[in-house]
Amino acid sequence: MKLFNKVILGSAFLFSSLAGAHEFNSGQLNIDHPWSKQVPPSSSVAAAFFEITNQGNEQDMLIRAESPIAGKTELHTHIHEDGMMKMREVKEIAIPANGSQMLKPGGYHIMFFDLQTIPELGERFPLTLHFAKAGRVEVEVTVEPATYIPEGMKRADATHSKHH
Numbered sequence: 001m002k003l004f005n006k007v008i009l010g011s012a013f014l015f016s017s018l019a020g021a022h023e024f025n026s027g028q029l030n031i032d033h034p035w036s037k038q039v040p041p042s043s044s045v046a047a048a049f050f051e052i053t054n055q056g057n058e059q060d061m062l063i064r065a066e067s068p069i070a071g072k073t074e075l076h077t078h079i080h081e082d083g084m085m086k087m088r089e090v091k092e093i094a095i096p097a098n099g100s101q102m103l104k105p106g107g108y109h110i111m112f113f114d115l116q117t118i119p120e121l122g123e124r125f126p127l128t129l130h131f132a133k134a135g136r137v138e139v140e141v142t143v144e145p146a147t148y149i150p151e152g153m154k155r156a157d158a159t160h161s162k163h164h
């Protein structure tokens with residue numbers, strides 16, 4: 001039975017690798033390709049990022065997150081203060097009605113402290129998201145190389161550079 005499970009998991013992983021991106025849906029929310037940057041084995045912290053699209057006519061809020069990989073999980077943002085980039089915990093991350101919110105390096109992110117296991121490159125780990133309206137959503141975070149840039153960020157950068 002154990003072997004059987006392994007084979008199933010193995011082929012599921014292969015299939016999703018070929019497909020590239022992965023996404024999760026709950027009600028009006030779509031969570032696209034949750035990912036994490038590979039961290040060194042000695043690291044005690046890690047972060048997760050993804051794009052949330054809200055197809056509903058009402059704003060929703062990401063209010064809490066948790067993962068078995070971490071002793072503590074917080075919602076964070078980056079702010080510029082005294083010429084430095086600093087991380088700050090936030091109470092909530094808004095997902096506008098008929099809009100989207102991008103969690104990305106240098107911006108909003110999910111922060112893991114007190115790592116219980118170091119997620120390895122190519123692995124996936126569970127992450128539970130709690131939304132004010134959509135409730136609890138279970139996703140899987142893919143561990144990407146440190147150099148990884150998500151499609152959504154490339155798109156945003158391309159749009160941004162047009163303004164200059």
Ligand SMILES: [Cu+2]
Pocket residue numbers: 047076077087088109110111
């Ligand atoms: Cu952080």
